[in-house]
Amino acid sequence: MARSRTEADVSFLMDLYVMKDYDLPYTSIRNATITNTPSQDSRDFNYGLSDPRPNILQGISVQDLPSHLQHHSLYREEPGLAFSHLAIEFKKRDGNLHQATYQAAYYGAVLVHARARALAEARANGTGTASTATLDKAAAETAVLTCVTDGQVAAVYRHHHCSRDGRYHQTLVARESLLSHPNRGRELIRNAQDFARRKAYQLARLMGADLKEEEEEDGAVPVRARERALVTEVARGAKTPDGTAAALDKAAAAAAAAETSGPPTGSSLYFASSPVPWSVR
Template structure:
């Protein structure tokens, strides 16, 4: 969807709007706006990461508040799909191969190839990155002292297929790379089959907080544009109230999908659904794919706010 429109200047008023949506009333220095400092920062694998994330306002599921639209999100994620289900033989093969998986890489590769939708085969506008750090985020309270998020899987719109004026929404520095993504709403953390998923849940909480923060900054920019397009402001306001970001935690045997939102100065993570990939393979596969479709739809809806602006002009 090519097109051009003028990006709003980063005035004091616009910057205040960006910060207010993310609960940060302090101005962001230009030198700090694009990439969080990874020097002397705590990686997500560090034993102290959980406590530091919590201190920064990233809540785990036990401390999180439910979003107002939790039932709506759960409805979408638990729908039965009309697509053909894997055969019994295919399921047996999956169970055998996952039982022989000894590390995160093997688990990730198997789940992606057998259970997840590969949108890149169908639409080059929507893509996936594997193990690539999210670097294009401003330094704020929620990521203070933490290394850049490093989700095992991230899905979103391919940056270089977007209008040039939307390249600033990219979560990666090299916008010409096919794995540079923007307007992302879905991330996954994998663990090997015999690992404790607790660490993955906290890593997903950080991934989700980052994507919510990025979405809110994009919505703030859309709000500025909406002033010149009749009726668009109402659409932007509605989008700002929706839970849109999802993450999943997966060890090849069990998958849990979490919804993320920002409320009262904190980033919250709520378990929406959990399914066995061994005992109830079709349900687990459906949950993963429903989550992917849900997040993909939110990415396109967010892009449409700017496309509508261009078409009106």
């Protein structure tokens, strides 16, 4: 990672050494503009900003969804992808990660809006077989993540919408060095990928899609335990000391006794329908 001088270098090395690949229908789309954005529903959502274009967006292939769910694609052209819960932004070494964080705030807001719109449709039209209580519980979850990295540092953020202030909040989950602690940084990103994949499948099933996740390879470290740990950390809004599975499992055990209601507080950034779309707290 120390030799990653350009965004293309970072992307190549992340693919080679860090990120996980998944079997279809879970897939990735790279450097494509999200054209099915909230601006179609609310003209003041992005205040004239260009449509978001994350380096990587992971979600479920539209071709594997029932026809009545394919309009949830984030793209108005092929290939389509829906129910995404993770966007990743790369910057070159010594690039502006602060700018990438603001870009991620925008991406996260778009994905949170898309998730909320899908759940609202399921509630209003009876799409799927989930009960109203199950849909309400899903709507209260903080499920969307973004990751920004320059090949040296990786940071994962969670995103949610707060109905009280109308803002889309972004909060740091964890940050790791890919140089000083490469294994911890790698596991942080993979945990985020696993978490987002699980949420994508859960949402698709709530919407009535008959999809099953692929099984873990024999001998692999159980992903579900790591996912459960990250889920509880995201739900609580706490900052993990590092991205290791052990640290996340420890945090999950501590969180198991504490039930949370509603979205977490203490956000560091927000994206809002206001004259200034992002602001730092």
